[in-house]
Every structure is written in C-alpha cells, then in structure tokens.
Amino acid sequence: MMRMMLEFVVVAVLAGFSSAQFNPNVKCGRTSIVHLFEWRWEDIAEECDRYLGPNGFGGVQISPPNENVIIKNPNRPWWERYQPISYKLCTRSGDEQQFRDMVTRWNNVGVYIYVDAVINHMCGAGIGKGKSSTCGSSYDTSTREFPAVPYSSADFNDNKCKTKSGGIENYNDANQGRDCQLVSLLDLRMDSEYVRTSIVEFLNNLIDIGVAGFRIDAAKHMWPGDLLAVTRKLNNLNTRWFPNGTQPFIYQEVIDLGGEAISASEYTSIGRVTEFKYGAKLGTVIRRLNGEKMAYLKNWGEGWGFMPNDRAVVFVDNHDNQRGHGAGGASILTFWDARLYKMAVGFMLAHPYGFTRIMSSFRWPRNFVNNQDGNDWVGPPSYKNGSTMAVPINEDTTCGSGWVCEHRWRQIKNMVIFRNVVDGQSLINWWDNGHNQVAFGRGRAGFIVFNNDNMDMDVTLYTGLPSGKYCDIISGQKEGDGCTGKQISVSDTGIANFIIKSSDEDPFVAIHVNAQI
Ligand code: AAO
Secondary structure, three states: OHHHHHHHHHHHHHHHOOOOEOOOOOOOOOOEEEEEOOOOHHHHHHHHHHHHOOOOOOEEEEOOOOOEEOOOOOOOOHHHHHOEOOOOOOEOOEOHHHHHHHHHHHHHHOOEEEEEEOOOEEEEOOOOEEOOEOOOOOEEOOOOEEOOOOEOHHHEOOOOOOOOOOEOOOOOOHHHHHHOEHHHEEEEOOOOHHHHHHHHHHHHHHHHHOOOEEEEOOHHHOOHHHHHHHHOOOOOOOOOOOOOOOOOEEEEOOOOOOOOOOOHHHOOOOEEEEOHHHHHHHHHHHOOOOOOOHHHHHHOOHHHOOOOHHHEEEOOOOOOHHHOOOOOHHHOOOHHHHHHHHHHHHHHHHOOOOEEEEEEOEOOOOOEEOOEEOOOOOOOOEOOOOOEOOOOEOOOOOEOOOEOOHHHOHHHHHHHHHHHHOOOOOEEEEEEOOOOEEEEEEOOOEEEEEEOOOOOEEEEEEOOOOOEEEEOOOOOOEEOOEEOOOEEEEOOOOEEEEEEOOOOOOOEEEEEHHHEO
C-alpha cells in the first residue's frame, strides 16, 4: 500500500514537471498546418516549395508513415493505414528515402512535418496470417505475432479487457475504452516497458529524421499515464533545424463531445488535444440548424464550453468525420458543401481560438443508402495496381486527378495568410445584426464581415483599421497595385461600408493591412 502511494506521488510529481509540449513549433509568423491526407511524400515535398512555403503555411500533417496491412476487400481502403504491421517507414505514400528527402526539403525552408502516429494498436484481430503489407513484413493475428517490431501475444491487452467480445462495447466505461479493442484492432499493452520502448524508438527515429511533432491517433484509447510515460521519453527535435531543447509538438486525438466516461481534460496536461466540439458546433451554426445563429458566435471558444484556448487544436472537418467516421454527425461541413465550408474555414481562421488545421481531401464517389455512404472506405486516387496517383497542378492552380486541395482554394489560402497577419491581435469591434450577419476585427490588423442571412447586407462599420484602400481577399486578392475582387475603403475614422449580397459567390469579406493598395 505504502509503495503504491509512493508511486502515485512520484507519477503526480513527474506529471507536474513533465515535458508537456503544447507549442506547435511552427516558424514565427506562421499559424496553421494542413492535413495532406493520403498524399505521396514526393508530392508533399513539391507542394512545400511551390505553394505552402510561399503562402505562409506552418506545416503539414501527413498520413501514417509506417508499414500497414494491405486490405484487398474492399480494395485498398484509406483506412488500411490505421492498421500497423511494423514501424518500418514504407507505405503507399513512399519509402524511407522519399520520407527523409521530404522532411529535409521542408525543414530547409522552415515548414514542418507532423506525423500521424498510430501507436494504440496494430492491425485488426481478424486479418489472419501473411505478408500482405506495405513493406512485406509478416504477421499472424491469431498468435499476435508481428516479427518486424517484434511484438507477440504478451504485448497485447487481451487479458486486461473484460468484455465478452474483446472489443469496446460501451463508451461509458473508461476501462473498456482503454483496455479493449477499438473496432477489433489489436490493442497494445501500453503499461508494458517493452511496448513503451518500442513505441518510443519508433517516434524518436522520426524525430531524429527531422519531424516537428505528432498527432497521436486514438489517444482516448490509451491511459493518460501510459501516454505520458511515452511522451516523456521522446528526444528533443533535431538541432540541425530546431533550437536546442525544442520538444516535439504533441496533439492527441480525443473525441469528446460530452456525455462519455473519457474526457479530453484528462489529456490536456500531456499535450494539446483535438477539440471535436469546434467543427460540430460551427457546422450547426453555419448550417443554421437547431435555431443556431452566427450572432451567438460572439463568445465562441471557451465561452462555448471548449477546452482552454492554449490546449486546443481546431478544424472544421477531419479525414474521419468528412465521410461519416469518428464523431460529429450530419452537421460537419466539408468541401462537398463548398460555399458554407469556405465561410466556416474563414471564420475559424479569423477567430483567435485554438491552433488551426486545414483539411485537404480527395474526392470519392459518394453513394448514400439510408443516410449511410456505402463508399466511405474508398481510398485515394490510385492506379489499378493500387499505387497512389501523383497530384497534378492545373493552370488555374487547382489540383487534378480527384485531389480536392481545399488549401489551394483562394479564399482558404488567403485566410491562412490573414491569420498570420493578425497573429497575436485580440478580437475587437464585434458587430452583429442579431441573426447571421456578423463582423469583427483583430486589433488594427484585420477585419472580417459575414452575411449568412437570406437577405442582402449594406452596413457601415467601425473596423479599427488605418485609413486607406484594401483588397477583399475573399472575392479576389491584391495583385500588383490593384484588387482582383471587391475593394473596401476605410475612412480616416476607421469606418468602412460593406455590401454583401446573399447571392454573392462567397457571402463574406475580409481585409487586412498586408492587402492594402
Ligand atoms: C476498419 C473497419 C472496421 C474493422 C477494422 C479492423 O472499418 O469495420 O473492424 O478496420 O479490421 C479508421 C477507420 C475505421 C477502420 C480503422 C482501421 O475510421 O473504420 O476500421 O481505421 O482500419 C472512435 C475513436 C477514434 C477513431 C474513430 C474512427 O475514438 O480514435 O473511432 N479515430 C482514429 C482515426 C481513424 C482510425 C482510427 C482511429 C483507428 O482518426 O481514421 O479508424 O486507428 C463515439 C466515440 C468516439 C468514436 C466514435 C466512432 O463517437 O465517442 O470516440 O471514435 O464513437 O466509433 C455521436 C457522439 C460521439 C460518438 C458518435 C459516433 O456524435 O456524440 O461521441 O456519435 O457514435
């Protein structure tokens, strides 16, 4: 008993002084990252120099880089990458050399890589025996053998889980959530020193190669103490590119919409956490469901019951909930609802709450039967042999071959820049019409106006900006000495007139001091 108490005190003290990493490590003046879902390393490397770097993006979240099982039925779903076979760095996105090249190229220009780390589990329990994996490593799920790590039966939670099926049956039971299988994925025994060390070696290898941080997949399904034990052993970032003593950025995927046994706050001392309420609520507001209005966004953020600002990673949609996986439900906005989506992303990037992540998707043939998309599994644009297609760039800067590239949409790209320009400025000069016309400023650096009502808007507002002519960065942008879209004049007293028709292609206007003419 005495010893247990002592251990508890030691853990608590260590947690208090833990090397928690909340700083996204993005270069000064950059404030967002983009998830290039399922992109090949070669394309990501190109996208850095040709687009993301010059347009002020801070970094990229990449799909899991380690070996996964190859699923043939259905044919190569995107989600096979969430079924690890080993920690070797070869996947449909590329091999280890391509991975290293990508990281080096990015780091050299100061835009960083964040790895989606799948460490809670290995592949599905029913996968069987074979070598159908992205580097050809063998596995046998009945004996729990993964020789390329190696892991064997003692490294899994089978004996700890108390449900009949061996899987999570009830999200109101925290023990099930952590000790049982998530959708029948073989659950690693994270309280074992050996498993912890294997995971730490995997992550430290990536850190040494040069990555800047990790999205921790399924963090909710690991005990916070086990996760802390792993993150505490991570190396500091590679000093070839990062200042001495820089810790990796940690952001944990914890779905907490309230009302379940496991809550996000259990993880906020380890690193940042994905705030799933953000996209679910913002979608509800912008879609005007359940009587919600944009005027209510006045106290958006912690005022809406979200986690503390400096702990949150926020996004409008993610790779799961854009296709009905994970959580959030029908309110989630995606590229499929482009007009509303751009408004939601615009609002997110203008608002100071949280660290922002942009989604960049691929199209799939949606096929709804009884409100369920039968094609929610479809993998990235690929050839018959299963290899992923390159991302071709069209003349108008959009992407081809089924890659959506939301991050290249003018409105979104320009709002990423807006966020950089207004970084550190507080939200001021809020205005609303009591319904869905709202406006606010960020210090004296930027101002944004939305019209999500079914009527035209013609208002004169105090912007707080220095007097002058500004280009609206939504309907166009500044090019040379002129604007390609609307132009807004701010008077000597900081006042400007905004006209937004409800029929405008994008019913919002944004101006900032770097788009002045
Ligand atoms: C695939 C097959 C499975 C098969 C399995 C193994 O689809 O049928 O059993 O292989 O062979 C992804 C895919 C899965 C796929 C898996 C492995 O999404 O379909 O399974 O790869 O290939 C939970 C977790 C969360 C997880 C999410 C999808 O908590 O961590 O499910 N996300 C991550 C990744 C994701 C990945 C994995 C984890 C696994 O982002 O891509 O899976 O590595 C509740 C809980 C949530 C729970 C959801 C969904 O949510 O709160 O924690 O997420 O249920 O089960 C309301 C509630 C909300 C509730 C929601 C849905 O909105 O408010 O709380 O309803 O009920």
